[in-house]
Amino acid sequence: MFRHPSFPASAVDSEDSIVDISTAPTTPDGSLSFSPVLQALKLQDALEDAASGGKQRTSSTSLDAVLHGNNGVKNICCVGAGYVGGPTAAVMAFQNPHVKVTVVDRDPNRIAQWKTRHLPIFEPGLDTILRIARDGSKRFSFTNEPARPDSLDSMSSTTSTSESECESQCGEHRDEIAVLPRTPNLFFSTEVSKCISEADIVLIAVNTPTKMRGIGGGRATDVTALEAVTREIAIHAKPGAVLVEKSTVPCRTAEIIQDTLQIHRPHQHFEVLSNPEFLAAGTAINDLLVPDRVIIGSSPTPAGYRAVETLASVYASWVPRERIVTMNVWSSELSKLVANSMLAQRISSINSISAICEKTGADIDEVAKSIGMDPRIGAKYLKSGIGFGGSCFRKDILSLVYLAETLGLDEVAEYWTQVLTVNEWQRTRFVRRVVKCLNGTLVGKKLAVLGYAFKAQTDDTRESPALECIKNLLEDCPREIAVFDPYCEPRIVREEIRKLVGDHVLKENGGNIEVYSDAYQGCAGAHAVLIMTECDQFRTSTPSSSHKLGARQTKVQKSKKPTDPRPFQRLEPTESEILALQKYLASTYSTSDPLQRYEEEPACEEGCEKCEGEMSKTVVLDDKREERLDWAKIAYHLQKPKWVFDGRNVVDMDVMSGLGVRVEGIGKVGWGGIGR
Numbered sequence: 001m002f003r004h005p006s007f008p009a010s011a012v013d014s015e016d017s018i019v020d021i022s023t024a025p026t027t028p029d030g031s032l033s034f035s036p037v038l039q040a041l042k043l044q045d046a047l048e049d050a051a052s053g054g055k056q057r058t059s060s061t062s063l064d065a066v067l068h069g070n071n072g073v074k075n076i077c078c079v080g081a082g083y084v085g086g087p088t089a090a091v092m093a094f095q096n097p098h099v100k101v102t103v104v105d106r107d108p109n110r111i112a113q114w115k116t117r118h119l120p121i122f123e124p125g126l127d128t129i130l131r132i133a134r135d136g137s138k139r140f141s142f143t144n145e146p147a148r149p150d151s152l153d154s155m156s157s158t159t160s161t162s163e164s165e166c167e168s169q170c171g172e173h174r175d176e177i178a179v180l181p182r183t184p185n186l187f188f189s190t191e192v193s194k195c196i197s198e199a200d201i202v203l204i205a206v207n208t209p210t211k212m213r214g215i216g217g218g219r220a221t222d223v224t225a226l227e228a229v230t231r232e233i234a235i236h237a238k239p240g241a242v243l244v245e246k247s248t249v250p251c252r253t254a255e256i257i258q259d260t261l262q263i264h265r266p267h268q269h270f271e272v273l274s275n276p277e278f279l280a281a282g283t284a285i286n287d288l289l290v291p292d293r294v295i296i297g298s299s300p301t302p303a304g305y306r307a308v309e310t311l312a313s314v315y316a317s318w319v320p321r322e323r324i325v326t327m328n329v330w331s332s333e334l335s336k337l338v339a340n341s342m343l344a345q346r347i348s349s350i351n352s353i354s355a356i357c358e359k360t361g362a363d364i365d366e367v368a369k370s371i372g373m374d375p376r377i378g379a380k381y382l383k384s385g386i387g388f389g390g391s392c393f394r395k396d397i398l399s400l401v402y403l404a405e406t407l408g409l410d411e412v413a414e415y416w417t418q419v420l421t422v423n424e425w426q427r428t429r430f431v432r433r434v435v436k437c438l439n440g441t442l443v444g445k446k447l448a449v450l451g452y453a454f455k456a457q458t459d460d461t462r463e464s465p466a467l468e469c470i471k472n473l474l475e476d477c478p479r480e481i482a483v484f485d486p487y488c489e490p491r492i493v494r495e496e497i498r499k500l501v502g503d504h505v506l507k508e509n510g511g512n513i514e515v516y517s518d519a520y521q522g523c524a525g526a527h528a529v530l531i532m533t534e535c536d537q538f539r540t541s542t543p544s545s546s547h548k549l550g551a552r553q554t555k556v557q558k559s560k561k562p563t564d565p566r567p568f569q570r571l572e573p574t575e576s577e578i579l580a581l582q583k584y585l586a587s588t589y590s591t592s593d594p595l596q597r598y599e600e601e602p603a604c605e606e607g608c609e610k611c612e613g614e615m616s617k618t619v620v621l622d623d624k625r626e627e628r629l630d631w632a633k634i635a636y637h638l639q640k641p642k643w644v645f646d647g648r649n650v651v652d653m654d655v656m657s658g659l660g661v662r663v664e665g666i667g668k669v670g671w672g673g674i675g676r
């Protein structure tokens with residue numbers, strides 16, 4: 001049973017509040033492999049085995065077979081099909097095959113995209129999860145033995161459906177694991193009220209941007225979308241449904257939701273939980289599959305704890321019990337704002353030190369490394385650069401500042417405001433340095449911007465530091481600003497620049513911004529290259545590796561190769577374990593469906609614009625993601641003096657110097673010497 005920290009043990013243990021532990025699975029050994037679904041499946045296997053007189057040697061895992069579990073949760077509705085709603089719902093459905101999960105949104109285009117293979121967002125690993133939860137999966141089988149290093153003859157360790165059926169009948173392979181098909185349990189819909197009315201749990205994952213005008217404008221959180229959804233829920237939710245804030249909200253928002261519920265349904269009780277999301281763009285699927293923690297805040301009442309149990313039981317399908325942390329609802333709401341503010345504060349802190357480094361000869365990466373080795377400080381979020389962007393940090397700090405202001409805590413508000421001030425200052429400093437190094441004028445010059453998204457490995461361009469720098473650079477009237485990002489489609493970047501800066505700045509309308517799908521074309525003839533994201537593609541090889549000056553490194557270094565997770569301890573592996581095996585086999589045999597479990601992807605309509613127009617583009621983008629830039633080639637085509645302004649400290653100054661390039665990095669003494 002989950003015990004709320006602020007609730008006395010005696011009260012928790014009272015009859016009213018006791019929740020049957022059997023429905024809230026635990027992970028006794030803390031392993032991710034525990035699954036309530038498969039506990040039930042084990043029983044099913046045992047029964048099947050008994051029925052076959054013990055002759056059945058293949059473990060048969062039907063992920064659809066379990067109808068119960070998860071505290072009676074059979075239907076989850078997630079309102080908001082965005083960066084959070086889509087991936088979160090997909091992972092919940094993937095890990096709970098017997099629960100129907102529907103993502104609803106008022107935007108029909110977004111919903112339509114989620115139903116096709118042209119997903120509205122790019123997240124590594126999302127397609128795999130989606131293809132299984134949304135499209136269902138075929139029966140497949142594999143041997144429960146690690147692949148022998150000497151016999152990597154492609155699919156020797158997996159077998160086709162017919163083979164495994166045969167083997168299970170003749171009983172030859174004791175260690176064969178067969179996994180039965182699963183039917184789709186993830187759906188996307190625009191029928192918001194209908195889906196809300198059917199759900200046991202309603203997740204609210206709508207956008208909560210900064211309020212643009214009126215009281216609190218520029219700081220307070222705009223809860224318009226949240227309010228609209230709350231009203232829908234209040235009218236349509238089924239009695240007893242558990243309502244969950246997934247969106248990042250101001251502290252005490254649960255009160256507003258409760259109030260709305262009271263107005264529309266005065267005679268029914270609903271519990272409102274806070275369950276903030278901590279995923280980061282670019283690593284969303286991994287963050288969701290292996291979260292550091294899942295926070296659930298509730299009211300300190302027996303009904304509140306029961307609601308916690310309900311939601312926790314969904315997570316417990318794949319998250320170890322000790323990582324599910326419960327607290328009061330206000331703490332949970334506030335924790336999210338504080339987590340983001342503290343992470344951003346570290347970045348501003350290290351960036352403030354970078355300015356000192358540039359004027360003293362200290363090196364910011366060396367300083368960050370040395371302080372990060374102190375476990376009390378830790379190494380993460382100490383990478384100095386042109387500052388943080390993204391849809392969350394700025395707005396969440398502003399929300400915290402506004403909260404402090406409304407509470408009359410001016411010093412607190414001022415303290416956190418400073419994190420944002422330093423962030424903006426860091427970008428301005430960078431632009432000033434570019435202009436200064438280029439003799440104080442950009443007139444007639446071409447600048448190439450590498451990286452447009454708010455960080456590497458994502459196509460999310462919200463609050464992009466690159467765009468802020470571009471806006472400032474435009475003031476100095478360069479001849480051209482050429483933009484390239486290996487993760488962003490040029491069409492979308494153009495669209496966004498049009499929306500946020502204006503039509504007139506685009507080359508096609510006589511302006512000076514051009515977006516390229518090829519880095520070399522973008523950089524050709526440039527007077528300076530500006531690196532805005534920490535993309536691996538932009539890195540030079542390290543001096544210790546094989547290169548000689550000017551040598552070309554073509555491939556991005558892949559993250560560590562997955563290892564074979566077999567043998568599994570039990571013959572009923574969890575979806576997480578199967579996923580690990582799939583990843584291992586996919587990387588070993590360079591195939592996307594090594595277990596042959598995918599169903600056909602939904603077909604697009606005849607003449608689908610995206611299929612026709614985008615296929616070639618996707619291939620181009622994929623290639624760009626694989627390749628490391630050939631800096632020798634870029635340097636060769638730069639105007640003299642050749643400049644690179646490295647806003648993320650990803651190129652090696654010595655390598656670049658060997659190519660005749662002057663480099664100015666962040667928090668480093670660059671070509672211009674101390675104090676530039």
Ligand SMILES: NC(=O)c1ccc[n+]([C@@H]2O[C@H](COP(=O)([O-])OP(=O)(O)OC[C@H]3O[C@@H](n4cnc5c(N)ncnc54)[C@H](O)[C@@H]3O)[C@@H](O)[C@H]2O)c1
Pocket residue numbers: 079080081082083084085104105106107110192205206207208225226228229246247248249277278279280281391392
């Ligand atoms: N993006 C992230 O990485 C991230 C991470 C953690 C938390 N968050 C928080 O999660 C929340 C959602 O963020 P996001 O990035 O997914 O936003 P998003 O803009 O990508 O998606 C929000 C979706 O909600 C839909 N929506 C708005 N009002 C609606 C209504 N009345 N009915 C139905 N649908 C409606 C929108 O059409 C949109 O598709 C925010 O509070 C954000 O702060 C975001």
Ligand SMILES: O=c1ccn([C@@H]2O[C@H](COP(=O)(O)OP(=O)(O)O[C@H]3O[C@H](CO)[C@@H](O)[C@H](O)[C@H]3O)[C@@H](O)[C@H]2O)c(=O)[nH]1
Pocket residue numbers: 248277278279280281282340343347380381382383384385386387388389390391392393454455456
């Ligand atoms: O050492 C660092 C780390 C990050 N950044 C920058 O900080 C920004 C944010 O990066 P990151 O935190 O990786 O991405 P987000 O997707 O914005 O994720 C943050 O915001 C989400 C939305 O609330 C939270 O859920 C996540 O936990 C939190 O990390 C980016 O511009 C990065 O380039 C740095 O400059 N230096």
